[in-house]
Amino acid sequence: MRRGAILGLALLLFAGAAVRDGFDGWVEATALPPLAPETSVEVLDREGRLLRAFTVGDGRWRLRADAARIDPLYPAMLVAHEDKRFFRHSGIDWRAMARAAGQALRHGRVVSGGSTLTMQVARLLEDGTTGQVGGKLRQMRLALALERRLSKREILALYYERAPFGGNLEGLRAATLAYFGKEPGRLTPAEAALLVAIPQSPAARRPDRNASAATVARNRVLARAAATGVIAPEAAHAARTTGIPTQRRAFSAFAPHLAERLRSENPQATLHRTTLDRDLQASLETLARDAVRGVGAHVSAAILVADHQTGEVLAAVGSAGYRDDRRDGWIDMTRALRSPGSTLKPLVYGLAFDEGLAHPETLIEDHPVAFGGYAPLNFDGAFRGTVTVRRALQLSLNIPVVMLTDALGPPRLLAALRRAGADPQIPGGVPGLAVALGGIGLTLEDLVRLYGGLARRGREMPLLYSPGPTPTPRRILSERAAWQVGSILSGIAPPPYAARIRLAYKTGTSYGHRDAWSIGYDGRHVIGVWIGRPDGTPVPGAFGGELAAPVLFQAFGRLKPQAEPLPPPPDDALLLSTAGLPAPLRNFRPRDGVFAPSPDAPKLAFPPDGAEIEAGEGLALKVRDGTPPFTWLANGTPVVVRARAREVLLETPGTGFVELSVIDANGRAARAGVRLR
Incomplete structure (x- = not known):
């Protein structure tokens, strides 16, 4: 009885204000709240598909909704269930308001609501309440003002972006992505009905929290849709047998490094279109993760794909896992300086x-x-x-x-x-x-x-x-x-x-x-x-x-x-x-390079180059590496030939400077100049 009386009082106050100030002037003087709410920054692929979205400042998912890309079944069900005279009234459905007030007075409780979709939009725009007289009056006035300044489709578009769907989900696109993992372009009757039902009591009807309440509410929407001819009775019956999602899906987070970079480079933009291909990006992100499995817990991978005829990047995988801290996944390895x-x-x-x-x-x-x-x-x-x-x-x-x-x-x-x-x-x-x-x-x-x-x-x-x-x-x-x-x-x-x-x-x-x-x-x-x-x-x-x-x-x-x-x-x-x-x-020859002996070429182990040696009865010569037999020369004259031993004793050639050489079986040589005293 009290709530019905409040509703009746609101009507009286509204009528009184209209008479006192002049109805048209009163509506025209209405101050509208901002009609363009903050929406999530989106990064799209080359076909307009969502790669990555970011929550708005208050942590909500609120994605822009294009009415042209929404399945027509959803607005048809929405209007049929919430406001069947939406396209005929001017913001307030007086018949529905009177009916709701009468039912409340007769039954002592609210049996049906009198709010139009436009009034619901007014409440969403100002985060207003529904049960207070002042709040209801403000919604009615704002609804009339909205109807005068916006088209019906524009009002619906505001609803698509602001309707609550439980938790931090706000707007139709956020709901379809979170509950069904898809855009709202193609919806089944069961999906569309659930999306109509949730905003009326988003906390109680969240399918991931209260599946039974969500199912009951969805089925009521299906029954209304069948009764008003929006869908066939057979379709409504089949939809009622369909299960509902019991878990929220994660939002797309493809190409996270590129998405973060684009947002930081242009923080004012809310939409970033890229040349990437989402399907290829998803596939190669999986490939990068698989590539390092078993290689090491700290090993990462990066993959970059481009059409070299146009220069367009089709996939940019910056790491083997953006949130894998062990692999420093937050580092974009497509842009990290490394040795090539x-x-x-x-x-x-x-x-x-x-x-x-x-x-x-x-x-x-x-x-x-x-x-x-x-x-x-x-x-x-x-x-x-x-x-x-x-x-x-x-x-x-x-x-x-x-x-x-x-x-x-x-x-x-x-x-x-x-x-x-x-x-x-x-x-x-x-x-x-x-x-x-x-x-x-x-x-x-x-x-x-x-x-x-x-x-x-x-x-x-x-x-x-x-x-x-x-x-x-x-x-x-x-x-x-x-x-x-x-x-x-x-x-x-x-x-x-x-x-x-x-x-x-x-x-x-x-x-x-x-x-x-x-x-x-x-x-x-x-x-x-x-x-x-x-x-x-x-x-x-x-x-x-x-x-x-x-x-x-x-x-x-x-x-x-x-x-x-x-x-x-x-x-x-x-x-x-x-x-x-x-x-x-x-043939190519180096300009300044000097060819050095191969590692296994012969080397004079003794005497070393530049040594001074006392001349005695004999001079010991030693060779390391090389292939026997060896030929030894003193000042260009062979003194020992076909020696297979690596050590020989050479008769002292006298005192003074001597150029000693050894040549192995492959023609490779080593030399040393010594002074005999």
């Missing part, structure tokens, strides 16, 4: 091709060599002798690429990296020959840009995370040199058990096994993979060819069913054997 290992070698060879220093079939030496105090070694410590440049790159030999870098000059390598869009960081600020072997700081983004440029026939590839104009690309290499590099890299066999697809790819392992890399491309896409520890700690046994290369091939397999062919050779490409090359291109 051998992944810069293709660029060195491409520059050498452009400078006329070499051709893929040029012969080059893989022997010990020293550049001043720098004597590079191959990763396995072995030497292959004379090989073609093609083979040297495919085997990732260190000595040939250092010789080419010496001939080019390290600054030229750095300039090419910058033309590719990379930002190389030089330890100590002065580049040396070691830059060709990874003595430089680069990111996975940098390397994907570089290899994308190779795939684009030597033209710079922009890296685009959001749709937009692209800058004019710079030339990194000639089309011919880029094709030659791609032809060599595509001849590298896939890793064991990988799909037999043809990619132009290269692996790399940084010093101390801190980084395992694999970067590759086909005719359309480029993918980069990094595996290691974000803190830079070595990962024993981590090789790019064993860890990262299989992930690269799996990533291509998840991107598309088969690789796209690489481009044909340009018209100016010399497709010749070594013998058919012009004479200057048949």
